[in-house]
Amino acid sequence: MTISLAILGTFFVIAIVLGLLAKRGHAMTLEQWSVGGRGFGSLFVFLLMAGEIYTTFTFLGGSGWAYGKGAPALYILCYLTLAYSLSYFLLPAIWRYARGRGLVSQADFFIAKYESPALGLLVAVVGVAALVPYLVLQLKGLGIIVAEASYGAITPVTAMWCGTGALIVYVVVSGVRGSAWTAALKDAMILAIVVVMGTYLPLHYHGSYGAMFAAIDTAKPGFLTLPAAGMSQSWFISTVLLTTVGVYTWPQFFAGVYTARSENVFRKNAVMLPLYQLVVLFVFFTGFAATLAVPGLIGADADLSLFRIAKMTFAPWAVGMIGAAGLLTALVPGSMLLITAATMLAKNIYRSVAPKSSERTVGLVARGMVPVLALSALYLALHGGQAIVALLLMGYNVVTQLFPALVLSFGDRPRISATAALAGIIAGECTVAAISLSGTSIGKLAPSLPQMVKDLNIGVVALLVNATVIVAVSLFTRRPAAARTE
Amino acid sequence: MPADAPVPPRRRWRAYHALALLPAIGMLGGLSFANRVYPLVLGLPFLIAWLVGWVLATAAIMAIILKLDRVNGLATDEVQGEGAGWGDGEGEGSGEGKGKGSAEGKGKAR
Numbered sequence: 001m002t003i004s005l006a007i008l009g010t011f012f013v014i015a016i017v018l019g020l021l022a023k024r025g026h027a028m029t030l031e032q033w034s035v036g037g038r039g040f041g042s043l044f045v046f047l048l049m050a051g052e053i054y055t056t057f058t059f060l061g062g063s064g065w066a067y068g069k070g071a072p073a074l075y076i077l078c079y080l081t082l083a084y085s086l087s088y089f090l091l092p093a094i095w096r097y098a099r100g101r102g103l104v105s106q107a108d109f110f111i112a113k114y115e116s117p118a119l120g121l122l123v124a125v126v127g128v129a130a131l132v133p134y135l136v137l138q139l140k141g142l143g144i145i146v147a148e149a150s151y152g153a154i155t156p157v158t159a160m161w162c163g164t165g166a167l168i169v170y171v172v173v174s175g176v177r178g179s180a181w182t183a184a185l186k187d188a189m190i191l192a193i194v195v196v197m198g199t200y201l202p203l204h205y206h207g208s209y210g211a212m213f214a215a216i217d218t219a220k221p222g223f224l225t226l227p228a229a230g231m232s233q234s235w236f237i238s239t240v241l242l243t244t245v246g247v248y249t250w251p252q253f254f255a256g257v258y259t260a261r262s263e264n265v266f267r268k269n270a271v272m273l274p275l276y277q278l279v280v281l282f283v284f285f286t287g288f289a290a291t292l293a294v295p296g297l298i299g300a301d302a303d304l305s306l307f308r309i310a311k312m313t314f315a316p317w318a319v320g321m322i323g324a325a326g327l328l329t330a331l332v333p334g335s336m337l338l339i340t341a342a343t344m345l346a347k348n349i350y351r352s353v354a355p356k357s358s359e360r361t362v363g364l365v366a367r368g369m370v371p372v373l374a375l376s377a378l379y380l381a382l383h384g385g386q387a388i389v390a391l392l393l394m395g396y397n398v399v400t401q402l403f404p405a406l407v408l409s410f411g412d413r414p415r416i417s418a419t420a421a422l423a424g425i426i427a428g429e430c431t432v433a434a435i436s437l438s439g440t441s442i443g444k445l446a447p448s449l450p451q452m453v454k455d456l457n458i459g460v461v462a463l464l465v466n467a468t469v470i471v472a473v474s475l476f477t478r479r480p481a482a483a484r485t486e
Numbered sequence: 487m488p489a490d491a492p493v494p495p496r497r498r499w500r501a502y503h504a505l506a507l508l509p510a511i512g513m514l515g516g517l518s519f520a521n522r523v524y525p526l527v528l529g530l531p532f533l534i535a536w537l538v539g540w541v542l543a544t545a546a547i548m549a550i551i552l553k554l555d556r557v558n559g560l561a562t563d564e565v566q567g568e569g570a571g572w573g574d575g576e577g578e579g580s581g582e583g584k585g586k587g588s589a590e591g592k593g594k595a596r
Contacts (some may be wrong), residue, residue, distance in 0.1 A: 062584065071531075071534075074533070074534065074537055077537055077538075078513055078537060079508060081513070081541045082513070084544070085507075085510075085547070088551065088552075089503070089506070116569075163494070208528050209528070209530060212529075217523050224533065225522060225523060225533055227534070233518060236514075236517065237517065267561050270552070271548045274542075274545045275541075275542070275545045278538065279540075284534075318518055340523060421517050
């Protein structure tokens with residue numbers, strides 16, 4: 001037990017030191033702080049992109065879903081893969097446009113494309129609203145991980161305070177460079193640990209993968225396939241497609257794009273990342289092994305399955321290493337979320353209130369926002385209760401509403417007017433809010449529809465409303481004038 | 487900074503880019519066929535093996551697209567910073583347009 005505490009502590013300190021060292025030799029202008037001076041090569045962009053995918057959600061939630069729900073968990077594997085093939089075409093276009101225009105946030109992109117500060121303000125507000133619950137979830141995950149891995153010696157509350165403190169310090173000092181450096185350490189650890197667990201546990205408890213899955217299929221028939229109703233095939237397909245288009249509407253991914261030094265970085269990554277994310281499979285194997293080895297965790301407790309089986313099987317030092325990896329999966333994405341939200345608050349919200357403020361002031365405001373955001377998230381994590389989970393589920397649908405306006409902005413000029421984009425996003429967000437707050441589903445709204453339609457992800461409805469409004473408003477408004485050619 | 491002034495429409499699409507749709511079609515379109523446990527493939531339930539197979543195929547397909555884009559001069563490696571590495575060493579990035587102009591030039595030249 002003491003040894004696992006020591007390991008957790010050591011890695012916590014290493015993460016902070018790495019984060020602080022990352023600043024060396026760089027004057028921290030806003031562009032350096034938010035997007036690393038657009039100088040990151042393949043490896044760092046790769047790590048940032050992958051780093052945001054291996055969050056506490058994948059680590060605890062991925063194994064928790066495999067443990068509690070079975071085959072539907074595989075949607076994670078699918079949407080990540082499809083998002084990477086989409087990224088091959090999407091990201092170079094975004095990067096190419098942003099380069100030379102000095103864009104540092106997602107809202108900047110919309111402002112420049114649609115020549116509409118109002119749209120930018122809306123995008124910034126939507127982005128921050130979606131980022132905060134995500135940050136809260138990282139902190140909560142960090143609390144769980146440290147409490148489990150320290151065998152209860154550190155309470156979740158203490159862990160969350162320490163984690164928040166560390167985040168504030170290295171994010172304020174090093175910005176995105178700190179994230180990139182800690183991401184390198186994190187990925188090396190998580191890769192090793194997840195592969196070891198996902199290989200060892202099934203073999204240890206069942207002798208082979210085949211034996212494990214056969215045993216699961218006998219004990220829980222239907223667990224390893226998609227059911228006929230509920231999380232059925234049509235649920236699976238609609239969820240995968242929605243989340244695929246949703247990935248790059250998250251503002252932190254957008255900002256990650258700007259850090260690249262060249263556009264081919266994304267093309268190479270699109271080839272490598274599908275292979276890299278196969279590691280998620282080993283997270284599932286861990287969850288599957290746990291279904292038979294540590295049964296009985298219900299609801300939100302399913303997220304604890306990974307640590308429960310680890311503690312039952314491994315020595316404390318190994319549990320400490322798993323906890324350290326988990327700690328980093330909370331810190332790295334957490335820092336990216338903080339930087340992105342702070343940048344948008346300063347550049348796109350503060351500046352629209354005080355348009356005369358200098359670049360330097362905006363940079364200072366951005367860093368000043370970091371403790372404010374981090375502490376608000378900590379407060380919500382400590383006092384928010386279950387409402388946070390509902391907010392996060394909403395978060396994905398919230399950012400996905402930006403997708404139509406994003407896609408329609410490509411080409412030499414946007415295909416729709418700023419008004420149409422604005423109206424579509426607002427209509428979509430209102431639908432998301434109405435759906436989430438009333439907790440409805442397509443099946444409840446229209447019970448007479450075929451099962452296949454009833455199981456569709458409810459996010460599809462909001463996106464349809466969004467698209468319909470865009471079309472309707474476009475009939476009455478003109479799209480921006482053609483770009484000037486030289 | 488005229489380097490990034492708006493440019494005329496570019497031809498960046500090629501028929502082989504449609505290959506990128508294959509993973510989505512195979513992975514999701516094949517579900518009704520693949521949604522089963524047996525036969526196990528390398529110890530994995532058939533559904534998992536099916537999806538993993540498509541993940542591997544995705545990497546291969548994207549590698550092929552990248553290769554073809556390189557051959558066609560569509561995957562130019564434009565490096566940030568003044569004058570560094572424009573045109574991917576094919577000598578077409580010179581003149582007015584810089585970066586984007588060069589990509590278009592190559593597209594049209596075919």
